[in-house]
Amino acid sequence: MLKVIDSAVPVPCWSCAVAHNESILFCPHCSKIQPPPGGDYFSVFSLVPKLDLDLGMLEHQFHKLSRKLHPDRFARASANEKDWSLADTALLNDAYRTLRDPIRRTEYLLKLQGAEIGEEHAGKDRKDPSRVPADLLEEAFDLNMQLEEMRMSKKMGDTDPQLQSDLEGAKKKYNDMLDGVDSDLRAQWQVWDNGDEPSRLEAQKKMVSLLDRRRYVNNLVRDVTETLA
Amino acid sequence: MAYSDKVVDHYNNPRNVGTLDKSSTEVGTGLVGAPECGDVMRLQIRVNPETQVIEEAKFKTFGCGSAIASSSLATEWIKGRTVNDALEIKNTDIVKELSLPPVKIHCSVLAEDAIRAAIGDWKKKNSVAETSAVAAEAK
Numbered sequence: 457m458l459k460v461i462d463s464a465v466p467v468p469c470w471s472c473a474v475a476h477n478e479s480i481l482f483c484p485h486c487s488k489i490q491p492p493p494g495g496d497y498f499s500v501f502s503l504v505p506k507l508d509l510d511l512g513m514l515e516h517q518f519h520k521l522s523r524k525l526h527p528d529r530f531a532r533a534s535a536n537e538k539d540w541s542l543a544d545t546a547l548l549n550d551a552y553r554t555l556r557d558p559i560r561r562t563e564y565l566l567k568l569q570g571a572e573i574g575e576e577h578a579g580k581d582r583k584d585p586s587r588v589p590a591d592l593l594e595e596a597f598d599l600n601m602q603l604e605e606m607r608m609s610k611k612m613g614d615t616d617p618q619l620q621s622d623l624e625g626a627k628k629k630y631n632d633m634l635d636g637v638d639s640d641l642r643a644q645w646q647v648w649d650n651g652d653e654p655s656r657l658e659a660q661k662k663m664v665s666l667l668d669r670r671r672y673v674n675n676l677v678r679d680v681t682e683t684l685a
Numbered sequence: 686m687a688y689s690d691k692v693v694d695h696y697n698n699p700r701n702v703g704t705l706d707k708s709s710t711e712v713g714t715g716l717v718g719a720p721e722c723g724d725v726m727r728l729q730i731r732v733n734p735e736t737q738v739i740e741e742a743k744f745k746t747f748g749c750g751s752a753i754a755s756s757s758l759a760t761e762w763i764k765g766r767t768v769n770d771a772l773e774i775k776n777t778d779i780v781k782e783l784s785l786p787p788v789k790i791h792c793s794v795l796a797e798d799a800i801r802a803a804i805g806d807w808k809k810k811n812s813v814a815e816t817s818a819v820a821a822e823a824k
């Protein structure tokens with residue numbers, strides 16, 4: 457679950473008592489392991505929240521921290537430190553899995569900014585028409601009808617070549633559309649990473665609606681690919 | 686997550702699946718989607734122009750079991766009601782009837798939206814049809 461804690465509040469190290477920024481896994485002064493920090497996933501890697509991440513760097517940091525947290529290193533440590541090495545490892549894994557994936561990273565950052573994303577928040581702001589990609593609805597419906605027809609005829613053992621080629625065309629079309637959404641998203645990353653507060657807010661709104669659109673298109677690509685397979 | 690018996694029943698035996706003639710002035714069509722999960726739902730009604738009673742309701746939903754059950758139930762409920770009565774149906778009624786868990790509440794919202802969209806489309810068509818009838822009489 458997401459915890460947003462003010463990471464500017466310094467916390468004393470349990471071992472050497474030197475105050476440190478909360479969102480670190482090891483004390484910078486005495487190098488002792490710390491209990492799972494309450495900051496966001498970015499701060500686990502000592503990053504400020506941003507979208508255009510250096511993934512090579514992220515992976516490198518992940519491996520480095522994983523090694524430092526390995527339970528074998530705490531075989532002779534106190535019970536607390538043993539527990540923390542496990543808890544910190546779990547946190548590190550969650551953080552890495554979330555941040556390395558471009559879509560999950562974007563969703564996570566938007567959630568940190570207070571956006572309500574995902575099924576558990578669905579329906580709350582239903583009065584906002586931008587949430588439903590209206591231009592896509594009709595197409596999504598028609599494609600689903602064709603897919604159903606295709607599955608039926610496959611079951612019967614005879615496939616209509618026209619339908620087959622229509623669906624091949626649709627597959628390409630929606631794959632291209634997905635690429636288009638992804639490049640639009642990346643453009644908004646740049647706005648968010650480099651913009652001032654008002655342009656950030658604007659970019660957040662755009663990303664929420666791009667992600668809605670993406671979910672739709674992604675489902676269509678998945679379904680058409682499955683049906684043609 | 687386990688579906689309730691009622692959801693399973695509607696999913697296995699959906700009521701009123703089908704299509705009505707979109708071009709008929711008696712038919713209203715609502716097409717709605719949930720961006721959260723990519724579901725798409727079409728709900729159609731055929732309204733008696735004299736009594737404003739919904740005499741027929743059909744749906745076609747591509748989505749999860751809860752979305753199918755919600756729209757199936759919605760068609761059952763609106764059939765036999767006047768359009769204004771049908772607008773009284775709230776998504777919370779559907780949630781209660783189907784015992785939907787919190788993560789599936791948006792399926793019921795979608796069904797309510799579909800009812801509203803279908804009735805809205807019918808109303809739009811019919812004020813148009815009425816005015817053109819009046820215009821035809823005036824000639």
